[in-house]
Amino acid sequence: MKKIAVIGSNGQLGNCIRKIAPDFEHQYEFVFTDSSILDITNEEQVNDFFYDNKPDYCINASAYTAVDLAETEKDKAFAVNADGVAHLAQAAADHKATFIHVSTDYVFDGSTNLPYAEDDFTNPIGVYGESKRKGEELALEINPQTIILRTSWLYSEFNKNFVKTMLNLFSQKTELGIVADQFGQPTNANDLAEAIMDIIKSPVKAYGIFHFSNYPETTWFEFAKKIAEFSKSSIQLNPLTTEQYPTPAKRPVRSTMSLDKIEEVYKIEPKHWENSLEECVDILSQQ
Numbered sequence: 001m002k003k004i005a006v007i008g009s010n011g012q013l014g015n016c017i018r019k020i021a022p023d024f025e026h027q028y029e030f031v032f033t034d035s036s037i038l039d040i041t042n043e044e045q046v047n048d049f050f051y052d053n054k055p056d057y058c059i060n061a062s063a064y065t066a067v068d069l070a071e072t073e074k075d076k077a078f079a080v081n082a083d084g085v086a087h088l089a090q091a092a093a094d095h096k097a098t099f100i101h102v103s104t105d106y107v108f109d110g111s112t113n114l115p116y117a118e119d120d121f122t123n124p125i126g127v128y129g130e131s132k133r134k135g136e137e138l139a140l141e142i143n144p145q146t147i148i149l150r151t152s153w154l155y156s157e158f159n160k161n162f163v164k165t166m167l168n169l170f171s172q173k174t175e176l177g178i179v180a181d182q183f184g185q186p187t188n189a190n191d192l193a194e195a196i197m198d199i200i201k202s203p204v205k206a207y208g209i210f211h212f213s214n215y216p217e218t219t220w221f222e223f224a225k226k227i228a229e230f231s232k233s234s235i236q237l238n239p240l241t242t243e244q245y246p247t248p249a250k251r252p253v254r255s256t257m258s259l260d261k262i263e264e265v266y267k268i269e270p271k272h273w274e275n276s277l278e279e280c281v282d283i284l285s286q287q
């Protein structure tokens with residue numbers, strides 16, 4: 001039976017993979033590890049983990065994801081998102097394992113009006129995006145059997161994310177301002193987990209960078225409005241400009257990614273973001 005190692009499995013994506021793993025128990029053996037067992041910045045720990053477990057696939061669900069904090073914690077962001085990724089890519093290469101790594105729309109500067117293709121010019125405008133781009137470069141350089149999935153605006157019923165923050169604020173406030181001039185594609189991490197398993201199961205063997213998100217593009221404001229609608233909240237939402245909501249890290253104005261390649265190569269059809277959001281809000285409202 002082929003073995004799949006899931007690194008950083010206490011994060012949003014890691015939890016979503018853990019949730020669907022029982023559906024694949026007759027095809028794959030899963031090994032889940034988190035930062036308390038395996039710190040990817042520690043090369044020796046990574047090598048020992050690969051030696052002990054010998055996975056056929058390594059899914060890297062771990063990352064330094066604090067976009068604003070990264071501006072003042074550059075070394076930490078690069079240690080995890082670049083050096084840590086290199087350790088995993090190298091260990092996977094040494095064991096002839098396929099390395100499935102997750103990256104971000106924030107590798108782009110967001111200054112174009114066309115959806116970004118996989119080979120479009122990257123130009124991150126923040127430290128988090130810079131560190132993720134370095135991780136992409138190192139993974140592709142080190143392990144030819146690397147698949148990078150760039151995703152965007154990730155949320156789920158697990159951990160901290162925009163949807164959970166909104167629901168929490170809706171229960172405390174009567175009015176809220178939300179940025180309405182940044183465009184992107186919200187993505188339910190459960191859909192990303194499914195897409196990763198679809199890739200692993202696929203007879204197609206194609207490596208390199210792929211974009212995966214829900215579609216079409218929207219703004220944080222429209223996203224928040226749908227969260228309010230699906231959760232039946234009566235909150236008053238007001239549109240803000242980026243200037244009215246300053247953050248330590250700059251965000252791309254429009255980081256929408258083209259999803260054509262993953263559809264063509266792996267026959268994966270991303271879902272409409274509103275449908276995926278409704279599923280998540282339903283789950284959260286039952287908790």
Ligand SMILES: NC(=O)c1ccc[n+]([C@@H]2O[C@H](COP(=O)([O-])OP(=O)(O)OC[C@H]3O[C@@H](n4cnc5c(N)ncnc54)[C@H](OP(=O)(O)O)[C@@H]3O)[C@@H](O)[C@H]2O)c1
Binds near residue numbers: 013
């Ligand atoms: N969240 C988004 O909006 C978003 C958008 C685009 C792309 N992405 C990408 O999608 C992927 C999954 O993101 P996510 O939202 O699921 O992340 P997440 O919820 O923040 O989880 C990241 C996980 O990585 C673990 N981790 C951090 N440093 C580690 C280390 N040195 N060794 C081992 N594990 C470590 C964390 O463990 P601890 O909690 O113990 O530190 C955490 O469980 C990441 O590659 C991220 O860059 C995310």
